Amino acid sequence: MKIVVCIKQVPATNEAKIDPETKRILREDVKAILNPFDHYAIEEAIRLRNKFGGEVIALSMGPDKAVRVLREAISMGADHAVLLNDRAFGGSDTWATSYALAKAIKKIGQVDLVLCGKQAIDGDTAQVGPGIAAHLNWMQATYVMEINILSPHQMRVKRMNEMGYDICLLETPAVLSVVKGINTPRVPTLKGRIASDRYEVPVWTPADLDANIDNLGLNGSPTRVVKTQPPAPRENITKIIEGAPQICAQSLINELRLRNLL
Numbered sequence: 290m291k292i293v294v295c296i297k298q299v300p301a302t303n304e305a306k307i308d309p310e311t312k313r314i315l316r317e318d319v320k321a322i323l324n325p326f327d328h329y330a331i332e333e334a335i336r337l338r339n340k341f342g343g344e345v346i347a348l349s350m351g352p353d354k355a356v357r358v359l360r361e362a363i364s365m366g367a368d369h370a371v372l373l374n375d376r377a378f379g380g381s382d383t384w385a386t387s388y389a390l391a392k393a394i395k396k397i398g399q400v401d402l403v404l405c406g407k408q409a410i411d412g413d414t415a416q417v418g419p420g421i422a423a424h425l426n427w428m429q430a431t432y433v434m435e436i437n438i439l440s441p442h443q444m445r446v447k448r449m450n451e452m453g454y455d456i457c458l459l460e461t462p463a464v465l466s467v468v469k470g471i472n473t474p475r476v477p478t479l480k481g482r483i484a485s486d487r488y489e490v491p492v493w494t495p496a497d498l499d500a501n502i503d504n505l506g507l508n509g510s511p512t513r514v515v516k517t518q519p520p521a522p523r524e525n526i527t528k529i530i531e532g533a534p535q536i537c538a539q540s541l542i543n544e545l546r547l548r549n550l551l
């Protein structure tokens with residue numbers, strides 16, 4: 290199987306600062322880490338490769354320092370890594386990001402599966418995985434908690450929903466975004482760390498992707514952020530309900546209804 294795992298470097302904080310002028314997240318001067326959800330996507334890709342053979346390619350679009358997250362993927366066991374890095378990519382929204390990533394996946398060629406994390410902890414939209422699938426016109430499933438490969442061209446996945454889970458049959462090539470519970474990501478070995486230090490990450494620009502420059506960066510991004518504001522602080526009212534179990538249960542229901550939570 291040829292598996293591409295899309296990974297993003299994110300600020301190591303959930304208190305991202307917003308530029309009041311451009312309404313963009315200020316990423317400079319903040320410690321950057323691999324998006325926590327992407328560890329699970331890398332781990333799943335490595336497990337599938339170890340079971341069925343093939344290769345894992347880690348792919349990221351980001352600034353120069355994003356090579357660090359790609360090296361992290363190599364240290365965990367990915368075979369190759371590619372960074373999309375050029376001024377023309379800067380300012381991309383989720384549509385333009387997924388367009389560029391889809392173009393890179395096409396260039397890699399013969400890809401059976403694309404794995405993404407469930408969402409990035411900074412942008413938080415969870416749109417990039419589905420966006421890649423839409424650009425490639427491939428099948429997709431989100432919130433995947435289990436992957437079963439049935440044949441070279443078919444897989445069955447279990448995906449989380451609000452009530453429980455769905456079982457979906459998909460044909461490859463496909464794009465899946467995976468949730469935290471799907472596996473326990475490995476800690477890189479010393480050998481892996483040494484290999485990743487020596488790995489030269491290839492950098493691709495729009496010219497390498499045969500991409501339409503009008504679809505990239507701020508100009509290629511249909512999203513316009515007109516206003517941003519922090520969410521209102523939650524009211525934390527704790528109420529202790531006492532009494533017999535039946536009375537407690539009824540009081541709890543009443544309380545939840547009162548707070549529009551039921």
Ligand code: FAD
Pocket residue numbers: 295296297313324326327330348349350351379380381382383384386387390404405406407408409410411412413414415416417418507510512513514
């Ligand atoms: P999600 O959709 O929540 O991510 C889901 C999964 O997709 C991730 O777990 C990962 O597997 C994959 N993924 C997401 N992003 C990438 C990536 N870059 N490379 C590889 N895999 C990825 N962001 C910037 O970094 N720089 C900017 O200059 C910038 N300018 C913006 C301008 C505008 C007008 C807008 C609206 C947004 C801008 N953003 C910028 C934010 C940018 O749109 C998102 O951060 C980005 O598209 C990913 O969306 P997300 O963070 O919600 O990821």
